[in-house]
Ligand SMILES: [Fe+2]
């Protein structure tokens with residue numbers, strides 16, 4: 001599970017390539033144009049490294065924080081099989097976090113530094129996980145539609161240029177297909193069940209529609225900076241393109257179940273082939289991402305609680321002579 | 330604070346305001362490279378890394394991370410610091426490898442010479458015999 005990445009566009013364009021060796025830069029760009037992957041010990045521009053660390057780290061945090069709203073429901077999942085399945089899904093998400101932290105680590109930021117930055121609010125994670133999963137219906141909607149959004153994002157990014165990130169994403173995508181089917185199965189079960197069950201899932205869909213529309217991030221302006229990041233295959237598609245792809249694949253599947261989507265303007269324009277919709281409240285998005293969502297504080301406190309509780313075990317196991325080495329791949 | 334998670338409400342959550350670095354450096358130990366063997370007789374293939382304080386812990390985490398779903402016969406873990414690798418910078422040392430066709434079986438073809446010699450010296454070739462053999466096999 002994962003939300004969109006927030007590329008830092010504040011850095012002025014002319015500074016991006018400042019001080020870079022033009023010959024090495026040309027070789028680097030030629031390699032990417034040929035479709036070759038960049039590996040950890042290759043030469044890379046400072047901005048490439050910086051943006052990738054930021055992006056992969058945010059992705060990793062999203063997996064870890066994303067496990068919290070769903071993890072809440074393991075003990076209350078209806079029936080043994082669903083408990084097992086939800087446990088498996090939550091474990092996968094935490095595992096995705098591990099794979100992604102490893103990929104980010106190969107670029108030179110330690111795992112400890114990433115976790116510290118998460119807990120202290122210095123790095124972001126997907127905004128949607130600042131909302132609570134209030135009912136079992138919410139977990140069904142999350143597992144189906146938030147994971148669906150994540151898959152679109154992850155499949156797109158897996159064609160990027162950084163080797164370790166692509167390899168992690170390939171493994172992640174194969175597990176996500178289980179999450180998607182599991183989530184769909186849960187939604188279908190509720191939507192075809194008793195009137196009460198239908199109401200449960202419809203309410204959840206109503207609650208989650210705004211976060212779902214927020215998921216791929218605000219419409220991005222194509223700046224000179226984003227153009228460089230696209231040339232370097234760090235950013236692989238615009239936020240709006242990914243949102244269109246999501247709507248195109250999933251809105252018909254939601255309507256198949258006779259569920260309603262809380263947006264009267266949502267329709268496919270048959271001429272342009274594009275979906276038209278009401279822009280979700282982007283001020284709310286900004287507010288929540290800057291800390292003022294219903295669960296921001298709780299999410300980080302829970303992470304901190306876990307790290308603090310485990311500290312004595314980690315420190316007891318640590319050997320003074322052990323030396324950290326950046327992983328190879 | 331009232332959470333939707335009853336377990337969270339039972340916890341005594343720490344304040345998150347002091348900006349303290351919760352983890353010290355190297356608190357997540359060392360990294361181990363993980364190699365996965367799908368079934369007996371296959372090669373071990375590199376699949377990723379785990380952080381661990383010792384090899385036993387690395388194997389337990391490797392099992393959780395890389396053996397919880399896929400078929401697995403065996404796992405290896407090796408400290409990242411113990412892996413020696415060639416440098417991508419020196420990749421040109423492999424450059425002539427594809428040209429070394431004299432290392433390939435497909436580069437050795439001498440039937441033309443044999444046929445020519447057979448025709449010139451009146452030696453019967455065994456084409457018919459070979460055809461019968463392949464036909465018998467396909468039946
Ligand atoms: Fe995930």
Ligand SMILES: [Fe+2]
Nearest residue numbers: 001147176179
């Ligand atoms: Fe997922």
